[in-house]
Amino acid sequence: MTLPVEILLGLYLGLLTGIVPAFVAGSxxxxxxxxxxxxxxxxxxxxxxxxxxxxxxxxxxxxxPDIAQSPRLLVAVLVVLMLALYAHNQGDKLGAELPRRLSLTSIRQRTLSADVVELVGTMGQVTVRPTGEIRDMEGYPPLPPVLRGTLKNGSWKLPADIPLSELELRLEERLRTDHDLADIDVTIDEQARATITAAPPSGGLSRRVPEGQRAVTIATLVPTGVARGDEVLVRTGERTITGTVLSAGTEIDAEQADTATTKPPTEDGTTALPDGEPESDPEPTERSTASTAGGVGRVTIAVARRAVTSLLEAESPRLVVRSRGTSQEFEAFALIRRSGYVIRRLTVGSTDAVDDPASETDVTMLAVRRQGSETGGRRHGWVFGPGIERALESGDEVFIAGPEAAIDEFVAVIGR
Structure with a gap:
């Protein structure tokens, strides 16, 4: 046979014979x-x-028998060696890049796509919007139309540097608190689209009334910003009654809710303007339990049993909000900030520099949550200092405190 034909036969024999050696070498x-x-x-x-x-x-x-005496043997051997070396190189590269500590927790901790993250200063945030219809929770009555529309047209800003399981938990807590939902389940995908399944409030007021007290609703002038949980004084002539706000609503709140529900939503959840252009940041269609707009309205207050009669007989009660003082948590953070220290939360990516004492000279670990201690997307397993004895591992979440320069250097070394 001619030389070109021998070369083609050698390539054919090399490919045919080199499959098994290449597979073994790569493995x-x-x-x-x-x-x-x-x-x-x-x-x-x-x-x-x-x-x-x-x-x-x-x-x-x-x-x-003629194969050993022909040039095709040399070509076949070269093809076999090239296939084996290439497969070995790819297998070696895969073994170096594949994570060695692969767990169900790390697989479950999905993160957001970089396209939906908004940078605000040095921190990232994401706007979560519902997708599809708001589903009813099995075993509960259907959601009221107003509440269903509020959830469907809502949007919520959350930090973007936490896993999706944590985002889902935080959104569930916010919606449960804002709308008194009996139960809720939220699933968020990588594009910050939330699938919401919720149950309407059931017996919300009775659950909030402390034991031994009664809930009384009065019509009065409501101060702007009054919210559930505020301690108030109700002055009825010569008597002053102490109580806790359970709910509050004013005429302005009702007008804003009616105006919001009449605006037709667009496909992306925003509210359409008269010229057809959507607003960039729509106002929520229902004021949450955070505060009221103020004005003439009605307030439901939990008071002692003996004060119910006096409160109901009052003709023009006056509502005064009591001061709770300064939050101790905010005071603590303010003192830390004035001392030149910052507190930051991060997820450990590389632990190469953790064993080096110099890398932790000015950094204090306040709390650590180990990688394997989180189950079902719920927050468990936080260990607070000085009980942190075991060294940090990849995937651990940690709160650290220290000078800002040292914190930035520490995060750059081990942060994910």
């Missing part, structure tokens, strides 16, 4: 690199590939 390269971190020597790959190919080639030589 061994991956296993050795993944479990030991050592690259399998190329000479060993060549010897192994030639050994396997010689078995197949010997069987083929029994059928065609």
């Amino acid at each position: 061994l390269g991956f296993l050795v690199r993944y479990f030991t971190g050592v690259t399998l020597p190329g000479f060993g790959v060549v010897v192994l590939a030639l050994s396997i190919a010689s078995v197949q080639g010997g069987l083929l030589g029994l059928v065609e």
Whole structure:
């Protein structure tokens, strides 16, 4: 046969014979690199590939004795070696890049797509909007139309540097608090689209009335910003009654709710303007339980049983909000800030520098949540200092405090 034909036959025989040696070389390269971190020597790959190919080639030589005397044998050997070395290189690369500590927790901790993250200063945030219809929770009555429309047209801003399971938990807590939902289940995808299944409030007022007290509704002038949980004084002539606000609503709140429900929503959840252009940040269609707009309205207050009669007989009660003082948590953060320290939460990515004492000289770990201690997307497993004894591992979440420069350096070294 002519030389070109011999070369083509050699390529054919090399591809046919080199499949098994390439598969074995790639598998061994991956296993050795993944479990030991050592690259399998190329000479060993060549010897192994030639050994396997010689078995197949010997069987083929029994059928065609002229193969050993033709140029096609040399071409076939070169093809087998190239396939084996290429497969070994790819297997070694895969063994080096594949995470060695792969757990169900790390798989469950999905993150948001970078396209939906908004940078606000040095922090990222994301606007979560519902997708599809708001579903009814099985075993509960259907949602009222107003509440269903409020949830469907709503949008919520949340931090973007936490896993999706944590985002789902925070949104559930916010919606449960804002709308007194009996139960709720939220699923958020990588594009910050939320699938919401909710149950309407059931017995919300009775659950909020403390034992031994009664809920009384009065019509009065409501101060702007009054919210559930505020401590108030109701002055009825010569008597002053102490109580806790359970709910409050004014005429302005009702007007705003009516105006919001009459605006037709667009497909992306925003509210359409008269000229057809959507608003960039629509106002919520229902004021949450955070505060009221103020004005003439009605307030439901939890008061002692003996004060119910006096409160109901009052003709023009006056509502005064009591001061709770300064929040101790905010005071603590203010003191830390004035001292030149900052507190930051991060997820550990690399632990190479954690064992170095110099890297933690000015950084204090306040709390740690281990990677395997989170179950079902619920927050468990926080260990607070000084009980942090075990070294940090990849995937752990940690709160740290220290000077801002030291914190930035620490985050750059081990942060994910």
